[in-house]
Amino acid sequence: MDYMTIREVFRRLHEAEPEPKGELEHVNAYTLVVAVALSAQATDAGVNKATRELFKIADTPAKMLALGEAGLTEHIKTIGLFRQKAKNVIKLSQILVDHYGGEVPNSRAALQLLPGVGRKTANVVLNMWWHYPAQAVDTHIFRVGNRTGICPGKDVVAVERAIEDNVPADYQQHAHHWLILHGRYTCKARKPLCGTCLIRDLCQFEEKNL
Incomplete structure (x- = not known):
């Protein structure tokens, strides 16, 4: 996936959820x-x-x-x-x-x-906590990164580096949250909800469902 396409992916994700948050509750x-x-x-x-x-x-x-x-x-x-x-x-x-x-x-x-x-x-x-643009790659991000072509890699470290290399700087801070939420609620492992996906037309997943 080229730079401008990736930028459009994150523009749409940002538009849908400007300030994505992690879902784990904490106080400090x-x-x-x-x-x-x-x-x-x-x-x-x-x-x-x-x-x-x-x-x-x-x-x-x-x-x-x-x-x-x-x-x-x-x-x-x-x-x-x-x-x-x-x-x-x-x-x-x-x-x-x-x-x-x-x-x-x-x-x-x-x-x-x-x-x-x-x-x-x-x-x-x-x-x-410290708002450093670190990319925490879990199973959702690994799947989304490889399935869509946004940040492919053979292991989590490779996907982490691909996010750092491929995602525009202005979207780096929230990149992993957008990707986690997308994988958790739309780009699911077994039954991805391609029909309602914001980035379906940009995605490289060959098995996109109708």
Whole structure:
């Protein structure tokens, strides 16, 4: 897909949703890190349901450590892989207290050193909290990027680089949110809603349905 076509894709997505937001609920950088870490192999809605009460009593690393692994587990036991996630959240909270004064670092490298925090999680935090144009590639973006031709790549890192290379600078900040929402609600994995798609005429997907 050429530059002008990609620009038109994002012009339309911007027109439909000027300020797209991530769907994970959070109150500060720390709760955002925790929410994103918990969202691996889980739905945002499921994570939000579990964390609403949790974040009322544990919205800082120190408070989370006071709650303890057992207390945390009780709050998140409806989320997949909750035992390992609880261990990671307690460990990352201890690291934040011991090495960062209880604050969340705004460096991708530092974030990725935290237990349970990978590149995608780090990019979400950098984008949503510090408004850095980082591209957090999940399964939705990987699918949309390759299916449409906007940002193709053989793996998530290649798709991330393709977004950075192909998407005009003025659309970089919200690019991953537009692509996630498009993949979640329109360009679905099994039954894409091509008939109501805003970019159907621009899309390179050969199996577009009628």
